Amino acid sequence: MHRWWMFVLVAWAVAAGCGIWLLAEVNQVALAQMFAPPRPGLWFGADDLGRAIGPRVLAGAAISCPVVALVVALSLSVGMIVGVSAAWLGGLWDLIAVRIMDVFLAFPGILLAIALAALLGAGMGNVIFALCTVGWVGFARLARAQVLSLKQREHVQAARVLGTPDFQLLRRHVVPLLMGPLVVEAVFAFGTTIAAEAGMSFLGLGAQAPTPSWGNMLREAAQYLLIAPHMLLGPSIAIVSLVLAIQAGGERLRERSR
Amino acid sequence: MFLIAKVEDVRASSRRMVTSATLSPVLTRLIAAAGSLFAISLVVFFLLHVIPGDPVEAMLGEQAGTADREVLRRALGLDVPWPTQLLDYYRDLAHFDLGVSLYSQEPIASLLIDRLPYTVGLALMAMLFALVIAVPLGALSALYRGSLFARGVTVFAMVGTAIPNFVLGPIFIVIFAVILGWAPIGGAEVWNGVVLPALSLSIGLSAVISQQLSAALTMIYREDYVRAAYARGLDRLQVLLRHALRNAALPVTTTLGLQLGALFGGAVITETVFAWPGLGALTVEAIERRDYPVVQGCVLCISVSYVLINMLTDGVYAWCDPRIRKMSR
Numbered sequence: 001m002h003r004w005w006m007f008v009l010v011a012w013a014v015a016a017g018c019g020i021w022l023l024a025e026v027n028q029v030a031l032a033q034m035f036a037p038p039r040p041g042l043w044f045g046a047d048d049l050g051r052a053i054g055p056r057v058l059a060g061a062a063i064s065c066p067v068v069a070l071v072v073a074l075s076l077s078v079g080m081i082v083g084v085s086a087a088w089l090g091g092l093w094d095l096i097a098v099r100i101m102d103v104f105l106a107f108p109g110i111l112l113a114i115a116l117a118a119l120l121g122a123g124m125g126n127v128i129f130a131l132c133t134v135g136w137v138g139f140a141r142l143a144r145a146q147v148l149s150l151k152q153r154e155h156v157q158a159a160r161v162l163g164t165p166d167f168q169l170l171r172r173h174v175v176p177l178l179m180g181p182l183v184v185e186a187v188f189a190f191g192t193t194i195a196a197e198a199g200m201s202f203l204g205l206g207a208q209a210p211t212p213s214w215g216n217m218l219r220e221a222a223q224y225l226l227i228a229p230h231m232l233l234g235p236s237i238a239i240v241s242l243v244l245a246i247q248a249g250g251e252r253l254r255e256r257s258r
Numbered sequence: 259m260f261l262i263a264k265v266e267d268v269r270a271s272s273r274r275m276v277t278s279a280t281l282s283p284v285l286t287r288l289i290a291a292a293g294s295l296f297a298i299s300l301v302v303f304f305l306l307h308v309i310p311g312d313p314v315e316a317m318l319g320e321q322a323g324t325a326d327r328e329v330l331r332r333a334l335g336l337d338v339p340w341p342t343q344l345l346d347y348y349r350d351l352a353h354f355d356l357g358v359s360l361y362s363q364e365p366i367a368s369l370l371i372d373r374l375p376y377t378v379g380l381a382l383m384a385m386l387f388a389l390v391i392a393v394p395l396g397a398l399s400a401l402y403r404g405s406l407f408a409r410g411v412t413v414f415a416m417v418g419t420a421i422p423n424f425v426l427g428p429i430f431i432v433i434f435a436v437i438l439g440w441a442p443i444g445g446a447e448v449w450n451g452v453v454l455p456a457l458s459l460s461i462g463l464s465a466v467i468s469q470q471l472s473a474a475l476t477m478i479y480r481e482d483y484v485r486a487a488y489a490r491g492l493d494r495l496q497v498l499l500r501h502a503l504r505n506a507a508l509p510v511t512t513t514l515g516l517q518l519g520a521l522f523g524g525a526v527i528t529e530t531v532f533a534w535p536g537l538g539a540l541t542v543e544a545i546e547r548r549d550y551p552v553v554q555g556c557v558l559c560i561s562v563s564y565v566l567i568n569m570l571t572d573g574v575y576a577w578c579d580p581r582i583r584k585m586s587r
Contacts, residue, residue: 103297107557108523108564111541112301115557118545119309121316195422199527202424203542215424222428222531225443229432236425243420 005252008245012061012238019062026051026059027210035228044234047217048224056212057234061242063213067124068193071131076186078132079139084178086140087147088170097140104137110196117205127206131196135189142185146178180257187253191246198239214239284573291569298561302554303347307340309550317360317548330360334551356555361547366555369540374559376446377536380459380529381521383452385514387460388467395464396471397498403476411468418465423524426458427531444532455532459524463517470513474506508575515571519564526560 030050038045044053086097104112113130120126150156156173164172200206201215202222209216214235221231309316314331331337334357335346350356356366399408434454435443441453478484479502487497526538533539537556544552 099297102294103301106294106298106565107301107561108519111523111526111557111560114526114541114545115305115553116308118553119305119316119550121310191420199422199424202527203530204546218424218428222424225428225431226436229436232425232428232432236429239425240417240421243422244416247416247420 005245005248008241009249012065012242012245015058016061016065019058019060022055022059023062023212026056026212035224035231037228037230038233045228045230047220047231048228053217053231053234056217057214057238060212060214060217060235060238063124063207063211064194064197067128068190068197071128071135071193071197072186072189074128074132075135075189076139076182079136079141080143080178080182082136083140083143083145084147084170084175087144087151088166088174094144097144101137101140104134107134110134110199113196114200114203114205117200122205122208124207127197127200130200131193135193138189139182139185142181143178146181147174150174150177184250184254184257187246187250191243191250194239194243194246198235287569287572291565294565295562298565299348299351299558302558302561303344305554305557306334306336306550313550317550333358356558357551359544359549359552361544361549361552366552369552370537370555370559373535373537373540374563376534377522377525377529377538377560378563380452380456380525380534380536381518383456384459384463384521385518387456388463389514391460392464392467392471393503396468397475397503399468400472400475400479400502401494401498408472411472415465415469418461421461423458423462423528424531426461427455427528430454430458431532444534446535451532451534455528455534458531459521459528462524463514463521466517467510467513471506471510474509475502478502478505512571512575515574516568518571519567522560522564522567 028051030046032050033042033046033052034048034050036042036046036050042052042054044057046052047056082097086094113134116133117126117130120129151174156169159169159173197206198213198215198218201213202219203215204219207213207216209220217235218232218239221228221235224231306313314327314334314336315322318326318330328337335343338346354367356370358365359369362369395411395414399405399411402408431443431454434440434457442448442451444455445451475498484497484501487501492500522537525534525536526541528534529536529538530542537560541553541556541560544550544556
């Protein structure tokens with residue numbers, strides 16, 4: 001029972017895999033079952049165009065999960081490069097890097113990403129760019145702090161005294177120790193980015209209709225709350241279960257890596 | 259990373275701006291805040307310049323005539339080189355002149371002033387709700403550690419931080435407004451329109467605070483003065499109210515202050531869900547109308563409030579705790 005999050009994560013990974021095959025057919029309009037409430041065979045009901053919501057949620061996983069994975073991977077790479085280089089090289093570059101991070105941290109939460117995506121124009125590419133622009137800072141801060149302390153470790157000092165070149169020093173003795181905390185941070189970032197991406201789609205900034213993204217579906221559901229509240233069910237369960245499972249998994253990973 | 263600001267992030271960023279120990283703490287904080295404000299204004303200036311292609315075309319659409327484009331270009335000051343634009347921007351900012359809305363032709367500053375009280379009111383109300391929910395939950399779960407109730411609070415905290423506002427908001431509308439009919443769907447026309455948006459904004463915050471309070475109280479219960487209070491014959495409730503809660507209040511107050519700023523950011527989505535006429539809703543309206551100068555104004559206003567609130571929180575924190583006050587002297 002305490003491993004429930006693993007099952008949820010595996011289930012969503014499978015769902016995202018299956019969802020790719022559903023992408024073509026989930027946009028079929030079937031006005032005969034417009035706003036049909038949930039029933040066996042139509043588990044999460046149908047939406048305003050009579051499309052079955054269940055398969056659309058699965059197809060949404062096939063869109064949201066890769067996008068979020070890309071955002072986290074890009075943010076992690078950029079953050080790591082900036083953070084490690086700032087801490088390792090120090091001096092002027094460190095000063096500049098820290099100042100740039102502070103600028104991004106001065107904005108509240110998702111606001112800057114929303115504004116950026118809005119000005120760049122609606123679309124998935126711009127959402128990815130906006131989320132990365134905000135997302136790399138957390139990784140950079142963590143990587144910088146870790147490298148600053150790792151630099152002082154005895155094994156690094158010893159390797160340096162033995163004349164190990166800088167690049168090898170980083171690759172062999174610093175980065176492997178850095179990866180633990182960064183991976184934990186990446187897991188949590190995956191959860192928050194799922195929510196952030198859905199939030200931006202909810203505001204109409206992400207994937208455009210009829211593409212079934214979770215935020216998009218919630219946006220449609222919010223317009224028909226009075227006549228078809230069941231439209232909330234599918235995408236809500238999807239977002240909350242995935243974010244919960246990721247948080248629980250991340251917590252577990254953090255305990256382990258200590 | 260995005261929705262709930264991490265306490266250490268915010269505080270570190272405001273402190274690291276100036277690390278010199280020789281300056282007085284008040285001055286250090288003021289300089290740090292000024293640095294943040296400058297950085298924010300600079301980013302907001304460049305926001306209009308990230309629009310791919312011609313920003314004037316993005317705002318007017320492709321069908322707009324050349325004459326209209328030139329008028330807008332001049333009105334936005336985009337017809338001069340960007341260093342000049344930057345100087346003009348700061349000169350206008352110094353006069354609290356943020357330009358006019360492309361949609362309504364109203365001055366943006368007065369639009370923001372009209373909407374700001376709604377966002378502040380919503381955020382304060384959400385904080386009040388969060389405290390009302392979190393303090394009993396946190397206190398009781400610390401008192402009855404390991405009980406079924408305490409485990410329930412942990413589950414509430416997990417779900418509360420995992421569930422985004424745009425999921426919670428519509429669910430609350432369906433349950434409390436449509437099915438039960440206890441509160442209106444939203445909007446500021448009726449006095450209790452604030453209840454549902456504030457409640458949905460408060461859940462995430464109350465999850466964080468209940469966990470923090472419970473952790474703080476658990477530590478405090480191990481302290482000698484608590485044991486001494488028990489030895490003097492005080493009962494559980496008296497110890498909790500007179501000794502434990504008071505000492506746990508400090509970290510909770512800081513979190514509240516820092517999260518008040520985060521609530522401002524989170525309000526963008528919540529206000530849209532509930533049609534609450536604050537700054538967040540104005541931001542989204544402006545985005546939908548392609549009224550980009552208003553978007554800039556909103557981002558500036560929300561972010562500046564965020565920095566100022568964080569600065570105040572930091573100050574209040576230092577002022578509350580005599581140990582910190584002495585340390586920084």
